[in-house]
Amino acid sequence: MSRKASAKPKLMKTSANVCPVCGFNQLAEPPRNKTGGASMEICACCGFQFGVTDDDRGISHDEYRQRWIADGMKWTSTGRKAPKGWNPQTQLASFALRTTLSRVKGRPPRMSFTPQMA
Amino acid sequence: MRAFVHWTVCFLALLNGVFSHAVEIIGEPHVRTDASSATITWKTDVECGTRLQYGLNAAQLSQKAEGEVGSTHAVTLQGLVPGTTYHFSVGSARVRLATGSFTTGGAAPAATPGPSIMRRVLEAITQEKKAAPATLTPPPTRLTWGHLDSLQDHFDRHGRDFRAKSPDDYAAQAWLFLQRARTENLPMKRDDTDGTLRVFDPQTSAFAAYNAGGKTKTYFKPESPTYWQRQPGRAVKAADLRFSFR
Numbered sequence: 175m176s177r178k179a180s181a182k183p184k185l186m187k188t189s190a191n192v193c194p195v196c197g198f199n200q201l202a203e204p205p206r207n208k209t210g211g212a213s214m215e216i217c218a219c220c221g222f223q224f225g226v227t228d229d230d231r232g233i234s235h236d237e238y239r240q241r242w243i244a245d246g247m248k249w250t251s252t253g254r255k256a257p258k259g260w261n262p263q264t265q266l267a268s269f270a271l272r273t274t275l276s277r278v279k280g281r282p283p284r285m286s287f288t289p290q291m292a
Numbered sequence: 293m294r295a296f297v298h299w300t301v302c303f304l305a306l307l308n309g310v311f312s313h314a315v316e317i318i319g320e321p322h323v324r325t326d327a328s329s330a331t332i333t334w335k336t337d338v339e340c341g342t343r344l345q346y347g348l349n350a351a352q353l354s355q356k357a358e359g360e361v362g363s364t365h366a367v368t369l370q371g372l373v374p375g376t377t378y379h380f381s382v383g384s385a386r387v388r389l390a391t392g393s394f395t396t397g398g399a400a401p402a403a404t405p406g407p408s409i410m411r412r413v414l415e416a417i418t419q420e421k422k423a424a425p426a427t428l429t430p431p432p433t434r435l436t437w438g439h440l441d442s443l444q445d446h447f448d449r450h451g452r453d454f455r456a457k458s459p460d461d462y463a464a465q466a467w468l469f470l471q472r473a474r475t476e477n478l479p480m481k482r483d484d485t486d487g488t489l490r491v492f493d494p495q496t497s498a499f500a501a502y503n504a505g506g507k508t509k510t511y512f513k514p515e516s517p518t519y520w521q522r523q524p525g526r527a528v529k530a531a532d533l534r535f536s537f538r
Contacts (some may be wrong), residue, residue, distance in 0.1 A: 198345045202442070208485050211488055214510040215442065216442055216445045221445075223449070226514075227535075229519065230516050232516070252448055253443060254441045254444075
């Protein structure tokens with residue numbers, strides 16, 4: 175039997191249920207649906223409530239993130255425990271990297287180094 | 293064999309005769325009212341169940357009260373609004389025998405003629421989906437709240453808006469708010485993208501969101517006066533809602 179080669183390259187799957195404030199990737203549902211409707215969910219990690227903290231209290235993601243970081247990046251949920259080995263710094267750094275990479279359109283530019291002869 | 297068939301047919305005919313007897317009301321329902329309560333009594337020719345449906349709109353008798361089986365029926369409605377006209381229908385669980393209306397707070401306690409035949413037919417068609425128990429008992433929280441592991445957080449944040457004593461109390465109030473919204477036709481918006489239903493009470497400023505299955509997503513009182521106007525979705529009415537539980 176010949177093994178069929180897949181035509182499309184495999185892409186890394188990223189979950190849509192990621193908090194845009196702190197990067198927590200275990201939300202029950204996406205923070206906003208396709209038409210912009212908020213999920214009303216409270217992020218168990220940072221405590222941002224989509225559709226309330228922003229739409230009612232008028233606090234932006236960036237502003238809330240700054241406050242959360244200034245408060246020590248604590249786990250906010252009292253009904254749900256933090257995942258085992260949860261590290262807010264790692265989570266935030268990973269989220270920042272993913273966000274940055276997602277803004278790069280197309281293939282990243284190739285970096286080349288050509289030594290110059292003296 | 294022939295005798296067996298004969299006796300079977302006779303037996304079935306007898307059963308049909310016993311059970312097909314239609315219940316009929318004797319006279320008209322009698323209504324006795326005061327400022328905040330009303331007692332409706334009526335009689336039937338045979339014993340049957342007691343069911344009364346009532347509401348502010350003759351086409352939408354959304355409240356229901358039931359009583360014991362018998363031929364003399366009486367239902368007392370408490371907590372009515374003084375000086376308000378209520379419409380009602382009486383009968384059993386299977387049949388509606390008569391309709392009428394009464395006004396609380398000193399108005400003449402006589403039953404008035406019911407609506408037209410066309411209105412009655414429409415009521416009969418829509419009766420099932422509009423009926424709601426008079427005394428509502430919320431189902432268990434696991435049946436009314438969407439994501440149970442988030443309930444504590446919602447209670448911590450919004451429970452004081454409604455003086456909720458516990459997460460279960462908060463969830464029960466959110467469920468009752470939906471029932472009241474359906475009964476009183478509070479403003480509702482349905483987001484067709486994911487089926488989210490948003491409900492708002494302009495009087496109390498209470499807001500709630502429910503998922504496509506009718507389970508609560510959140511329940512709170514917004515601070516922004518334009519919050520409801522900015523919510524997405526198309527306006528829907530209570531009659532358009534179809535949830536798996538009441």
